[in-house]
Amino acid sequence: MRLSNSFIPTLKEIPNEAVVTSHRLMLRAGMIRMLSAGIYSFLPLGYRVIRKISEIIREEMNAIGGQEFHFPALNPKEIWEQTGRVEAFGDILFHIDNREYVLAPTHEEIVATTAKGQVQSYKDLPQIWYQIQTKYRNETRPRSGVIRGRQFLMKDAYTLDATEEGLNKGYMLHDKAYRNIFDRCNLNYFVVGASSGAMGGSGSEEFMVKSDAGEDTVAHCTKCEYAANLEVATSKIEAKARDKKSEEVKEISTPNVKSIDELCEFLKIDETQCAKSRVYIVDEKPVLVLMLGNDEVNETKLTKELGSAVRPAHTEELIEITGADAGSIGPINYKGRIIADNRLKDANNLYSGANKNDFHLGGIDLKRDVKNIEYFDLRLISSGEGCPNCDNKLDVFTAIELGHIFKLGTKYSEALGATFLDEEGNEKPIIMGSYGIGVERVMACYIEQHNDENGIIWDKNLAPFQVHLMGLNMKNDDVVKTSESIYEKLTADKIEVLFDDRTDAQAGYKFKEADLLGMPLQIIVGNKKLAEGKIELKIRSTGERMDVEIDNMFEKVKELVW
Numbered sequence: 001m002r003l004s005n006s007f008i009p010t011l012k013e014i015p016n017e018a019v020v021t022s023h024r025l026m027l028r029a030g031m032i033r034m035l036s037a038g039i040y041s042f043l044p045l046g047y048r049v050i051r052k053i054s055e056i057i058r059e060e061m062n063a064i065g066g067q068e069f070h071f072p073a074l075n076p077k078e079i080w081e082q083t084g085r086v087e088a089f090g091d092i093l094f095h096i097d098n099r100e101y102v103l104a105p106t107h108e109e110i111v112a113t114t115a116k117g118q119v120q121s122y123k124d125l126p127q128i129w130y131q132i133q134t135k136y137r138n139e140t141r142p143r144s145g146v147i148r149g150r151q152f153l154m155k156d157a158y159t160l161d162a163t164e165e166g167l168n169k170g171y172m173l174h175d176k177a178y179r180n181i182f183d184r185c186n187l188n189y190f191v192v193g194a195s196s197g198a199m200g201g202s203g204s205e206e207f208m209v210k211s212d213a214g215e216d217t218v219a220h221c222t223k224c225e226y227a228a229n230l231e232v233a234t235s236k237i238e239a240k241a242r243d244k245k246s247e248e249v250k251e252i253s254t255p256n257v258k259s260i261d262e263l264c265e266f267l268k269i270d271e272t273q274c275a276k277s278r279v280y281i282v283d284e285k286p287v288l289v290l291m292l293g294n295d296e297v298n299e300t301k302l303t304k305e306l307g308s309a310v311r312p313a314h315t316e317e318l319i320e321i322t323g324a325d326a327g328s329i330g331p332i333n334y335k336g337r338i339i340a341d342n343r344l345k346d347a348n349n350l351y352s353g354a355n356k357n358d359f360h361l362g363g364i365d366l367k368r369d370v371k372n373i374e375y376f377d378l379r380l381i382s383s384g385e386g387c388p389n390c391d392n393k394l395d396v397f398t399a400i401e402l403g404h405i406f407k408l409g410t411k412y413s414e415a416l417g418a419t420f421l422d423e424e425g426n427e428k429p430i431i432m433g434s435y436g437i438g439v440e441r442v443m444a445c446y447i448e449q450h451n452d453e454n455g456i457i458w459d460k461n462l463a464p465f466q467v468h469l470m471g472l473n474m475k476n477d478d479v480v481k482t483s484e485s486i487y488e489k490l491t492a493d494k495i496e497v498l499f500d501d502r503t504d505a506q507a508g509y510k511f512k513e514a515d516l517l518g519m520p521l522q523i524i525v526g527n528k529k530l531a532e533g534k535i536e537l538k539i540r541s542t543g544e545r546m547d548v549e550i551d552n553m554f555e556k557v558k559e560l561v562w
């Protein structure tokens with residue numbers, strides 16, 4: 001493709017609206033433009049990358065026996081009502097035409113409806129169906145460019161099986177295909193085994209990349225690949241050791257001491273000698289939650305133990321429940337349920353609030369003084385703590401989900417009547433799995449991981465073009481002749497070449513733009529080197545430059561490009 005007549009509107013300035021690196025670079029490299037919040041046009045250069053990613057996905061999906069479909073995005077709302085997902089998606093679902101239709105945010109419903117009556121017997125199973133198609137979700141906070149769009153391209157696949165073993169097999173095939181896809185896209189990713197959550201199923205995995213643009217916080221171990229959402233992550237951390245001798249409970253006046261840090265400062269003690277109290281309300285009943293020192297309550301873990309209706313008590317409720325304000329609450333003389341984090345198990349000689357403002361108690365022995373106390377893992381872990389599975393340390397960071405594989409079970413087939421006859425002639429719901437990858441997200445995450453201060457760094461699998469050929473002075477006949485002939489020859493050899501054949505652009509501008517667009521190999525044709533019979537090659541990823549004889553050039557280019 002010739003730059004002289006291409007539409008690649010590059011930007012010198014960093015666009016204000018973009019905060020995330022990939023978003024900035026995609027705008028600056030003329031790959032996308034925003035139409036409105038969360039809605040983007042892909043321009044020719046950007047769309048070439050989308051097609052490359054789609055092709056990798058297609059090849060890997062076909063390799064596991066996937067069959068490519070194209071399901072409608074415009075769906076009768078009725079189908080979505082039958083599975084309860086008009087409600088479940090809520091405002092995320094786009095409604096149109098007097099709300100009789102919806103725009104599909106995913107396709108479980110349509111797959112089950114398509115299978116209904118067509119898949120009749122266990123002999124018709126298993127099936128792997130997939131498509132690469134636009135999805136619509138009215139995301140409340142579209143941001144980070146195409147990472148969270150309101151219209152986006154998803155590869156969604158569905159397995160249809162007669163047995164659980166079949167489902168497990170299909171799931172494992174997808175696990176392998178996903179690893180191949182993300183490896184071929186040269187992404188540094190990790191896999192989080194998530195709990196099945198709201199979709200209702202028996203197993204799922206999320207493929208994620210570390211990114212400041214991420215909205216999920218995860219804990220990860222680079223040594224053993226332990227990875228978990230912070231909401232459920234555990235770590236290896238010492239519990240408070242029980243002292244040989246328990247002291248007597250004693251009241252201490254602690255005027256204006258509210259936080260654990262202030263208490264430690266005031267009494268010259270360590271935070272691991274303190275039990276912090278938090279009061280939560282469950283079904284209108286208070287529960288006192290004790291944590292060691294400055295440990296924070298993980299509310300997801302708390303919800304798991306206490307139920308979904310749990311909420312922190314309001315300031316006014318605290319006085320009523322405990323007789324004291326937030327900084328002076330403790331387990332002694334507290335009437336009601338008391339639970340504590342495992343790190344406090346049977347701990348003694350602790351300091352905690354006295355349930356009386358400006359007083360604390362010392363010498364508390366949870367085993368002796370707090371009857372019916374229950375212990376759970378309630379702690380929010382943090383970076384640098386020990387991995388629960390090996391001797392390494394955990395890293396905690398934000399991450400983006402690239403893809404998701406999920407054992408659905410029979411939720412959708414049951415709701416929509418997608419059944420088959422088993423070997424004994426019994427009618428059973430088809431067992432389904434669902435598997436998604438965000439295509440634009442793959443592109444954005446690749447850019448997040450492969451860039452420098454000058455621009456994007458593509459490698460050959462995703463690059464819009466393999467070669468960026470520059471004629472530096474296109475008014476010079478030799479430069480024109482040589483660069484035109486290189487362009488023709490490489491193109492004839494099926495190497496994708498972006499040819500900067502513009503006559504009016506300065507060399508410095510061409511170099512800058514080539515680095516911004518980031519093709520793996522640059523070929524620079526300039527009159528000075530040409531006079532010596534030479535051409536310059538530059539490898540974008542390393543910045544390495546080399547002069548080669550014109551005659552040897554094609555061999556060298558092929559060697560570098562493949």
Ligand code: ATP
Binds near residue numbers: 151154402404439440
């Ligand atoms: P997220 O938690 O990021 O909203 P999700 O759990 O809603 O993702 P799925 O419903 O599992 O995502 O969709 C499958 C894949 O589609 C995701 O892994 C992601 O790569 C992509 N995806 C989801 N929502 C969007 C979006 N708004 N814009 C771009 N890609 C998306």
Ligand code: MG
């Ligand atoms: Mg979502």
